[in-house]
Amino acid sequence: MAEHIAKEQLLEKMQSSYAIFTALLSPLSEAQLTTPGVNGGWSIKDNIAHLSAWHRRQIARNEAVRQGVEIPDPTPGMSIEEINELYYKQNKDRSLADVLDEFDETARAIQESVESLTDEQLNSPIDWLNGRSLAPYVAGDSYEHYEEHTEIIQHWLAQQSK
Template sequence: MTEFVTKAELLTRMQAGYTEFTNLLSSLSDEQLTTPGVNGKWSIKDNIAHLSAWQNRVITALQAIHNQVEAGDPTPGMSEDEINELYYQTSKDRPLSEVRNEFAAVSLELQSAVERLSDQQLNSPLPWGKSQNSIWPWIAGNTYEHYQEHTQIIQEWLASRKA
């Protein structure tokens, strides 16, 4: 059984993860942020756009919960790899400033969406989902846990460039 997490605790973890990730980004040059090959063909900018895209999916679902409607799957039948490729193709040519601004805005919007839910809602399954897992680990997996995953990817790439 998943642990019970309060909204306040989840928001604290989300903010801490966001701050840590954006501190890493702010230490990098525009050239570092836009150089391909960080993971596959992706640049750090592409990783940031990827995070925003997945957070937008969460926002849509949380807004549906708040409005007591069912959220549809925006990519029905697609695998995670196919969805990631779709998001990459959609954002790869966008300017760095636009991607960074979107990441900041989406992160704030996601925090607001979480703030509108109760502790009970966060610790309950999606009302229309098949899984009995609580919602909050899904939010964690698309915020601070996802930031940690991409921080590791970025740090490994940066270390390989120094070698």
């Protein structure tokens, strides 16, 4: 059984990891943010759009659990790699300003959606999530995801400075 995580602890981890991620981005130039090759052909901007897409997916899950309803999988039968490629294609031509604005908006919205849930809603098994609780999905689409992409971007930036 998954470990219980209190809502306040989850929110704290989300806020802390978000702050670290945005601090990493803040001194970067537009050229650094839009240069491809960070991971595969993706730029930092593409990584940010990717995080926003997963935020939106999680916000929908959170809202469904809050309302006590089931939502269908928006990408049935697709692997994580296929979903990520889909999100990349949907966002690759968007402006940097638009992507950054959306990231701020969805980061705030995912935080608010978690705040609207109870500890029980976050930690109880949910049938349509294959009996898993919501909390690990929230972690995976927020603070764990920020940490993963922070490492990717830091590695790329270190390679650029050599």
